[in-house]
Amino acid sequence: MAKKLSTEEILAAARKESGKGEAKSGKPADESPAEETGQASEEQPVRKDSVPARPAAAGKPKSTADILAAARAQAKGGSEESESRPAAKPASKAGGGAKSTADILAAARAQAGGGGGEVKSAALKKATAAGDKPAAPAGDKPSVQEMLKAVREGKPVPKSGEAKKTMPPRPERPAPKKSAKKEERRNVLLALVTTPFAFAWTCFSTASLAATLGVARFMFPNVLVEPPSKFKVGPPSDYPFGGVATKWKAQFGVWLVHAEYEGQNLIYALSSVCTHLGCTPNWLESEQKFKCPCHGSGFFITGVHFEGPAPRPLERVGIRLAEDGMLEVDKSKKFQQELGQWVDPASKVVIS
Amino acid sequence: MHSHPDLTSSVIQGLGAFYLVLFLMNAIYTYFSFKKGGHSKFLERLTGQEIPAAAMWALYSAFLLMIAVAHLTSTSSPNAFLFKLPEWVKYYVDVIVADPVSFSVLSVVLFALMILLREWWVKPVVAWILLNVSVIALGLSMTDWDFRQIVGKPDNVPIVAMLFIVGFFTWLYFRRAIENDKRIDEGRDVFEKEDNEKILVWPDLVYTELMCMVILTVILVAWGILLHAPLEEPGSAVKTPNPSKAPWYFLGLQEMLVYYDPWLAGVVFPSVILVGLMAIPYIDFNKGGNGYYSFKERWFAISTFLFGFLPLWVAMIILGTFLRGPNWNMFGPFEYWDVHKLEVLYNVNLSEYFWLYSPEWTPWVGAMPVAPPDASLPQQARIIFLREAPGFIAVIVYLAVLPPLMAMTLFRTYFLRMGFLRFMVFSNLLLMMLALPIKMVLRWAFNLKYIIAIPEWFINV
Numbered sequence: 001m002a003k004k005l006s007t008e009e010i011l012a013a014a015r016k017e018s019g020k021g022e023a024k025s026g027k028p029a030d031e032s033p034a035e036e037t038g039q040a041s042e043e044q045p046v047r048k049d050s051v052p053a054r055p056a057a058a059g060k061p062k063s064t065a066d067i068l069a070a071a072r073a074q075a076k077g078g079s080e081e082s083e084s085r086p087a088a089k090p091a092s093k094a095g096g097g098a099k100s101t102a103d104i105l106a107a108a109r110a111q112a113g114g115g116g117g118e119v120k121s122a123a124l125k126k127a128t129a130a131g132d133k134p135a136a137p138a139g140d141k142p143s144v145q146e147m148l149k150a151v152r153e154g155k156p157v158p159k160s161g162e163a164k165k166t167m168p169p170r171p172e173r174p175a176p177k178k179s180a181k182k183e184e185r186r187n188v189l190l191a192l193v194t195t196p197f198a199f200a201w202t203c204f205s206t207a208s209l210a211a212t213l214g215v216a217r218f219m220f221p222n223v224l225v226e227p228p229s230k231f232k233v234g235p236p237s238d239y240p241f242g243g244v245a246t247k248w249k250a251q252f253g254v255w256l257v258h259a260e261y262e263g264q265n266l267i268y269a270l271s272s273v274c275t276h277l278g279c280t281p282n283w284l285e286s287e288q289k290f291k292c293p294c295h296g297s298g299f300f301i302t303g304v305h306f307e308g309p310a311p312r313p314l315e316r317v318g319i320r321l322a323e324d325g326m327l328e329v330d331k332s333k334k335f336q337q338e339l340g341q342w343v344d345p346a347s348k349v350v351i352s
Numbered sequence: 353m354h355s356h357p358d359l360t361s362s363v364i365q366g367l368g369a370f371y372l373v374l375f376l377m378n379a380i381y382t383y384f385s386f387k388k389g390g391h392s393k394f395l396e397r398l399t400g401q402e403i404p405a406a407a408m409w410a411l412y413s414a415f416l417l418m419i420a421v422a423h424l425t426s427t428s429s430p431n432a433f434l435f436k437l438p439e440w441v442k443y444y445v446d447v448i449v450a451d452p453v454s455f456s457v458l459s460v461v462l463f464a465l466m467i468l469l470r471e472w473w474v475k476p477v478v479a480w481i482l483l484n485v486s487v488i489a490l491g492l493s494m495t496d497w498d499f500r501q502i503v504g505k506p507d508n509v510p511i512v513a514m515l516f517i518v519g520f521f522t523w524l525y526f527r528r529a530i531e532n533d534k535r536i537d538e539g540r541d542v543f544e545k546e547d548n549e550k551i552l553v554w555p556d557l558v559y560t561e562l563m564c565m566v567i568l569t570v571i572l573v574a575w576g577i578l579l580h581a582p583l584e585e586p587g588s589a590v591k592t593p594n595p596s597k598a599p600w601y602f603l604g605l606q607e608m609l610v611y612y613d614p615w616l617a618g619v620v621f622p623s624v625i626l627v628g629l630m631a632i633p634y635i636d637f638n639k640g641g642n643g644y645y646s647f648k649e650r651w652f653a654i655s656t657f658l659f660g661f662l663p664l665w666v667a668m669i670i671l672g673t674f675l676r677g678p679n680w681n682m683f684g685p686f687e688y689w690d691v692h693k694l695e696v697l698y699n700v701n702l703s704e705y706f707w708l709y710s711p712e713w714t715p716w717v718g719a720m721p722v723a724p725p726d727a728s729l730p731q732q733a734r735i736i737f738l739r740e741a742p743g744f745i746a747v748i749v750y751l752a753v754l755p756p757l758m759a760m761t762l763f764r765t766y767f768l769r770m771g772f773l774r775f776m777v778f779s780n781l782l783l784m785m786l787a788l789p790i791k792m793v794l795r796w797a798f799n800l801k802y803i804i805a806i807p808e809w810f811i812n813v
Binding site: 249250251252253272276277279280281282284286287291292293294295296298306307308309311312338339 | 588591593594595596611613680681801
């Protein structure tokens with residue numbers, strides 16, 4: 001319905017302003033098709049409302065003349081109710097709208113008459129191409145809108161050479177012009193197409209970021225329930241020679257050992273983690289060895305492995321004699337014998 | 353050592369029920385034996401008379417009934433109860449089973465006997481007698497406190513059931529395979545071809561499946577109600593239960609971890625096992641036994657698979673479940689789990705064996721190369737490779753030189769039929785499977801810890 005009316009309008013406007021328009025026709029005509037070709041494909045799916053009317057125009061190979069004819073034919077069939085509505089709107093827009101329509105028509109006429117053979121054939125092809133694809137026409141309406149807008153805003157004109165060739169399909173545009181209401185609705189539609197996605201993605205990114213930050217927050221708990229890595233274990237005199245103190249194992253996971261290693265009388269702290277698969281061995285006083293319950297690895301009092309599958313000695317942790325005469329264990333430091341780290345003075349306290 | 357009573361009234365009552373079930377089983381067997389008729393050749397030779405086999409079974413069942421009644425009605429002191437395992441039997445079983453060497457020799461010997469004596473033990477009578485012997489042995493062993501502690505643990509009940517189920521299905525396979533082997537020898541059709549009557553999926557198969565589902569669900573529910581799953585103490589990062597055991601089906605892997613480095617036994621070998629099992633259809637060129645049971649036509653494939661499954665997987669589960677105790681020491685089934693049991697072990701790496709240096713006795717061997725503490729990585733690498741050269745050579749020879757040798761000698765026909773690539777995959781899978789028992793023997797016989805030991809880089813083989 002609306003369509004027919006709009007065509008009529010176009011014709012009216014064209015008749016009225018044909019003289020005016022012809023002078024300006026050159027520029028707008030050039031730029032509009034360029035826009036149109038770009039937009040046609042993008043906006044096709046959206047404008048379903050305007051599609052039905054299209055085929056009549058689209059089906060016709062010769063662009064301007066055909067469209068005009070079709071429009072005239074359609075105008076006769078147009079209903080009254082629809083007539084009244086569009087009539088008002090165009091009027092308000094008259095300044096820009098009329099001009100541009102006139103321009104388009106003028107351009108079309110110019111092409112039909114003065115255009116070279118090649119141009120015509122190109123136009124023909126275009127038109128037929130548009131006719132082949134039923135959906136194509138639908139896309140044209142919006143593009144006109146855009147074109148008009150672009151003209152009004154005085155956007156720079158895109159490529160001229162190509163634009164000329166692509167001109168013929170323009171005739172289909174008249175339809176979109178129909179009403180300003182449509183235009184508004186289209187703006188809303190446009191917004192619906194673009195903004196929700198943008199909105200959704202923004203929401204999604206924000207939520208993801210918040211979740212990531214929330215997880216990262218767990219790395220910095222308010223309260224640390226694990227024991228400190230540095231702690232005092234009493235004076236050296238608490239650890240008689242040849243003994244393994246297991247009293248720190250349950251809380252801190254270390255044994256305090258006072259024994260001889262490589263000719264030195266030492267106190268050192270062994271980590272109670274088996275070097276095979278990480279179980280916790282037990283100190284067996286009667287056998288004088290650490291024995292792992294999982295796979296049977298055994299370690300001497302020095303921490304050196306001698307039985308079972310453990311491939312390397314138990315690890316020492318840092319120990320030092322603090323200024324107040326107490327032994328201080330530092331679990332954040334590890335000393336591995338197979339890497340030659342047991343010579344490090346921080347791994348032992350020498351008792352003279 | 354411990355003051356727990358071997359026998360209590362409740363144990364005796366329970367065993368009474370146990371023998372009652374065995375009696376019922378044998379009573380049913382007697383009935384079928386009677387229906388079938390036949391004489392026992394063994395008894396005929398013994399007595400010179402024809403005695404029906406069913407009479408024998410009736411006698412045996414009656415004996416079991418009396419035993420059951422004796423258990424169920426026993427009111428005197430449990431200590432005076434006589435029907436229990438003699439101490440000397442316990443002692444010898446412990447001595448044999450608690451030693452890894454004799455345990456694995458025993459499992460391999462049993463495996464070999466299973467293959468060699470297959471035509472004897474698949475007879476229903478023999479199988480039934482074997483089942484009776486094993487059940488009575490289990491019942492008698494239950495009179496021992498330590499045995500009850502291990503076998504009667506709710507955790508371990510499914511493993512006992514599994515052993516009987518594995519036994520049954522192995523028997524079933526051999527029974528059908530041997531029947532087909534006989535048929536093939538006689539030039540007859542195999543059983544599956546002769547008995548090719550087809551039945552419908554619906555309702556026959558689906559109905560059977562439904563019944564299995566229902567029965568198994570009932571068993572699971574009853575089991576869940578009757579035997580309470582044991583909960584251990586709350587977990588702690590600094591306390592590991594002693595002994596600490598993997599789920600029963602992974603005990604073979606845990607046993608492997610005793611002999612191999614974690615990344616090898618925990619990652620590489622399990623993957624090789626899975627991939628290797630998947631590869632079997634692709635490396636198998638033998639069309640024999642396709643769609644029917646047969647041992648003779650596939651003796652190598654069947655024996656290899658069963659070797660991997662029975663001595664190397666099921667036997668390891670038995671070992672891990674029943675014989676590994678505190679500190680991962682080995683204990684006999686009737687032995688008290690003493691945390692302080694002393695096992696003298698001192699494991700040595702191959703490189704330490706190789707670089708045995710003493711200026712007087714072995715001057716031709718240098719001292720073991722040791723990287724200086726400030727060595728750069730290439731320097732360190734050079735020294736490590738030199739130190740572990742014997743191990744590297746051994747491993748390369750094992751995995752790269754042995755396959756061609758096998759292709760030229762023992763597996764000549766296999767190589768010709770398989771082609772190069774398939775044979776290489778096959779031989780390497782076979783060698784990797786055999787690597788486990790080989791390493792175990794090396795550990796027990798020579799206290800060998802690792803063939804290649806690079807603790808610096810956490811790589812050991």
